[in-house]
Amino acid sequence: MTANQGLKLVNLDDSGVDCAFRADVLAGLQQEPKAIPARWFYDETGSRLFEEITALPEYYPTRAETEILTDRSADFAQLIGPGKAVVEFGSGSSVKTPLLLHAIDPAAYVPLDISGDFLRAAAADLSTSFPGLPIYPVEADFTREVTLPDQVRDIPKLGFFPGSTIGNMVARTAVDLLRSMRATLGEGSQLLIGMDLIKDIAVLEAAYDDAAGVTAQFNLNLVRRINRELDGTIPLDALRHVARWNDDFARIEMHLEATRPISFEVSGHSFSLEQGETIHTENSHKFDLRSANMLLLAGGWTPLERWTDREGRFSLILADATLRRNAP
DSSP states (O other): OOOOOOOOOOOOOOOOTBHHHHHHHHHHHHSSSEEOGGGGOOOOOHHHHHHHTTSSSSSSSSHHHHHHHHTTTHHHHHHSSSSSSEEEEEEEESSSHHHHHHHOOOSSEEEEEEEEHHHHHHHHHHHHTTTTTTBBOEEEEEESOOOOOOOGTTTTEEEOOOTGGGSSSSSSHHHHHHHHHHHHHOTTTTEEEEEEEEEHHHHHHHHHOOOOOHHHHHHHHHHHHHHHHHHHOOOGGGEEEEEEEEEGEEEEEEEEEEEEEEEEEEETTTEETTTTOEEEEEEEEEEEHHHHHHHHHHEEEEEEEEEEEEOOOOOEEEEOOOOSOOOO
């Protein structure tokens, strides 16, 4: 069977521009220091560039997570079991998804992603590998509570959030996301989530500033998207990609740094950057056992089991929706 064409839950204005994209960009450029949420990297070009990043020799998370999904399939089958509706948050190309689906024999698959064309193409590709599996793609901003298709309403659910995307968010936003995931998935649900681990700084910085410059193009593509969709006039040749470790917050930060003073417009609003000033575009927080547990518990999830790759670089954690009660 082919994948269902899915739901579209993105709010567009009369010109076809995502209203939330415009609001986030304008708000981010007006604040000090300037910052734009990382979720807006993922237009069709950004999604393709990220898939290229995952294959780079410096970028270990995808290989490490794939290793866990391959080696621990029997554990997943036992602890998750068959018959779940797998809801993948920010599914992208779904390249790791078949490993999980083969392991647990799900009843349905619901990929959620903000990049609609990329989402539907990936869902169609996946349907050829799982011809008997109902697939219901939903184009939506998964950082907010999502109404799932009626077809999976009464099926027990497993949320799948691979790739350590949770690390892209500051603690407050990450907790809000985990709570909205719990609301989306409902009582009795489970969550399988990837979290990258703290390690040697040189390894971390190389993973976000590769020798081939693909990550730099991924970062700069955000500016191309702003210029294209929001009538921006930001000069690309005046910005450079910067990736650096911030030890106080246990995170890699990505910035676009102005190499000279510039002035520009976005959606009719005027902005400027001084030489050396940056637009902060992404965080990638790294975790240890305690910080990972604390984050999940704050978001309404109780850790059940965790796995790491053989080199101890990356973790996958299975958690249950925490039972609601009035006392410990």
